Amino acid sequence: MEPVSVDDVRALRRLHRYFTRRAGALDEHCPGRERPLxxxxxLLEVGHGTSLRDLRSRLGLDAGYLSRMIKTLQAQGLIRVSVHRKDSRLRVAELTPAGRAEVAEQNRRADGLAAGLLRGLSEAQRGELTAAVAVTERLLRLAGTAVEVVDGASRDARTCLAAYAADIGERFPEGFDPAAPVRPGEMPERAVAFVVAYEEGQPVGCGALRRLERGVGEIRHMWVHPDARRLGLARRMLKELERQAVARGLDTVRLDTHAVLTEAQAMCRACGYTEIPPYDDNVHAAHRFEKRLRRTPARRPSG
Incomplete structure (x- = not known):
């Protein structure tokens, strides 16, 4: 991992300090309201309804603190809590009509604050700022997403594989067998490394590495949730799988991709992969790629 420069850290902190000062985020209450931030x-995160477990993970809150806030908002008639319809172990919070009105007022005031900041800019400058914000959001989301090696039989791995199968089943003209990624003797049981990407505690991507032959591995089942695409996450997972391959003594990795997955083909070429002849009988593969991996030389002991 590349070291972070002091200048980069200071630049991000300057942006954070400036915006929180202008937006009033250092106040103890919501701008223009008496409600604690x-x-x-x-209330904003509850939206149209979400489980308390997801809220706790997304906001990084202590269970006791979240419970106290939930009870306060319930007493004020702004949210209701019920048991999940499909999983009795989960409790779900949703806004009441009064809660929806409260959120609408919060949004109205926040929109007014943003509009006030933008009035001092020309139309061209606003466009420039909007584009810069989009880039900032994309990069911050990518920075905040963790890629972890997990058990290929774990719930998160299986959830991602099921989403992967459903996704490509819609994209492949010939369709795709949903059981293909998880059939016995195949992935993820034979994977030597399985990675899952997490954004705010939720799995939003996956990929697997398996051993083909001595020194050669194969990357399979790369998938990114539609809401997390175009962040650069697929490249992040690919890089991690390559690192896992090197750690396991593999010096070459291969992968294949369908003809309709043009974005996957472009990523492979951009990441140093070379197209090769068929190396398997995958009926869905139209393009196969290979990359020789560089091993990091071991450091000699000083002295």
């Missing part, structure tokens, strides 16, 4: 944020 924590409660205001919780």
């Amino acid at each position: 924590g409660e205001a944020r919780l």
